Amino acid sequence: xxxxxxxxxxxxxxxxxxxxxxxxxxxxxxxxxxxxxxxxxxxxxxxxxxxxxxxxxxxxxxxxxxxxxxxxxxxxxxxxxxxxxxxxxxxxxxxxxxxxxxxxxxxxxxxxxxxxxxxxxxxxxxxxxxxxxxxxxxxxxxxxxxxxxxxxxxxxxxxxxxxxxxxxx
Amino acid sequence: xxxxxxxxxxxxxxxxxxxxxxxxxxxxxxxxxxxxxxxxxxxxxxxxxxxxxxxxxxxxxxxxxxxxxxxxxxxxxxxxxxxxxxxxxxxxxxxxxxxxxxxxxxxxxxxxxxxxxxxxxxxxxxxxxxxxxxxxxxxxxxxxxx
Numbered sequence: 001x002x003x004x005x006x007x008x009x010x011x012x013x014x015x016x017x018x019x020x021x022x023x024x025x026x027x028x029x030x031x032x033x034x035x036x037x038x039x040x041x042x043x044x045x046x047x048x049x050x051x052x053x054x055x056x057x058x059x060x061x062x063x064x065x066x067x068x069x070x071x072x073x074x075x076x077x078x079x080x081x082x083x084x085x086x087x088x089x090x091x092x093x094x095x096x097x098x099x100x101x102x103x104x105x106x107x108x109x110x111x112x113x114x115x116x117x118x119x120x121x122x123x124x125x126x127x128x129x130x131x132x133x134x135x136x137x138x139x140x141x142x143x144x145x146x147x148x149x150x151x152x153x154x155x156x157x158x159x160x161x162x163x164x165x166x167x168x169x
Numbered sequence: 170x171x172x173x174x175x176x177x178x179x180x181x182x183x184x185x186x187x188x189x190x191x192x193x194x195x196x197x198x199x200x201x202x203x204x205x206x207x208x209x210x211x212x213x214x215x216x217x218x219x220x221x222x223x224x225x226x227x228x229x230x231x232x233x234x235x236x237x238x239x240x241x242x243x244x245x246x247x248x249x250x251x252x253x254x255x256x257x258x259x260x261x262x263x264x265x266x267x268x269x270x271x272x273x274x275x276x277x278x279x280x281x282x283x284x285x286x287x288x289x290x291x292x293x294x295x296x297x298x299x300x301x302x303x304x305x306x307x308x309x310x311x312x313x314x315x
Contacts, residue, residue, distance in 0.1 A: 044204070051200035052232070053191065054239045058247055068247040077238040077251055078231060083206035091209075106230045108303070110255035165257075 019134050019143050021099050027129045032093050032147060035126045036085040040075060042119045048079055074116040080160050082149045085125040090147060094166055101143050107165035115159040122154040130163065143168040174248050177277065177284035177309040186272035186288060189240040193228045195264045201232045228262040233301055237290050240270040241305050248310045252285075256303035260294075267295045272305065284311045 049059050054076060057064035065073040082090055095104065117123060130148035134141055144167055151160040198212050207229055210217035218226045234256045241251055262268055272290040279285070286309055292301040 048204045051197065051204045052235045052239065056242055077242065077254060078235040081205050081231060087206040087208065106258055108257040109231060109234055112253050113251055
């Protein structure tokens with residue numbers, strides 16, 4: 001077994017679907033972390049819109065919101081975000097995945113909205129690794145990992161679904 | 170703030186959504202880290218950002234998505250419903266750069282009695298470099314609803 005065969009072995013493992021390791025394959029559909037619950041408070045929403053600079057009265061002005069179909073203020077579209085429920089756990093869990101492509105970057109996010117969320121709601125979030133696939137990039141293979149977070153309110157209704165894509169390259 | 174309602178019947182394919190320009194500062198990035206819980210150092214620690222190969226701290230992708238979401242909710246007002254926002258990160262944005270948010274109507278259809286408009290949305294910096302490309306799906310009120 002010379003140097004050449006070692007190189008061949010390395011190229012082989014990157015070319016094939018070994019990029020999606022057994023560890024990743026077995027995680028698909030499974031919870032990545034324990035569910036987390038947050039009670040939404042007006043103060044959180046106030047600080048959130050101060051951060052984004054969004055002065056839409058629907059998020060903050062009760063007198064205004066009272067006259068809308070919602071009846072009271074609702075949270076803005078990106079208010080529910082997985083890092084607000086798990087500040088570090090998901091990143092650590094993903095970083096621990098031993099896969100050949102070591103560098104990591106955020107790929108994107110998708111939100112689907114089903115029910116409005118309001119201050120006073122108690123939201124429970126669960127996170128699963130929902131998908132993993134390989135694509136050919138300009139400079140090599142890319143491993144896309146999607147984490148799907150489901151936000152359920154106190155009535156047991158799915159309020160929001162968030163899909164975060166992380167890319168290892 | 171009396172705004173005209175956006176009705177399904179009034180939007181046409183290729184109509185532009187009113188543009189929104191945001192100018193994120195490093196202070197805003199710190200505020201966003203605080204409210205979002207995303208404390209990744211490349212967004213506020215210049216040394217770590219540079220050690221990761223970046224020229225400086227970068228704006229959180231999700232903060233830029235928040236700007237796009239604001240563009241949509243500003244446009245549809247209280248009578249419209251945002252159903253989906255989907256964004257792919259295409260390039261980095263740095264504090265001090267403009268986040269120029271744009272969108273246009275790509276499709277419209279009625280399904281299950283609801284009036285949908287699908288929009289192509291995107292963010293560029295002032296050098297016309299792509300930061301985010303994505304889509305949004307909204308439900309709009311119809312002029313003919315009771």
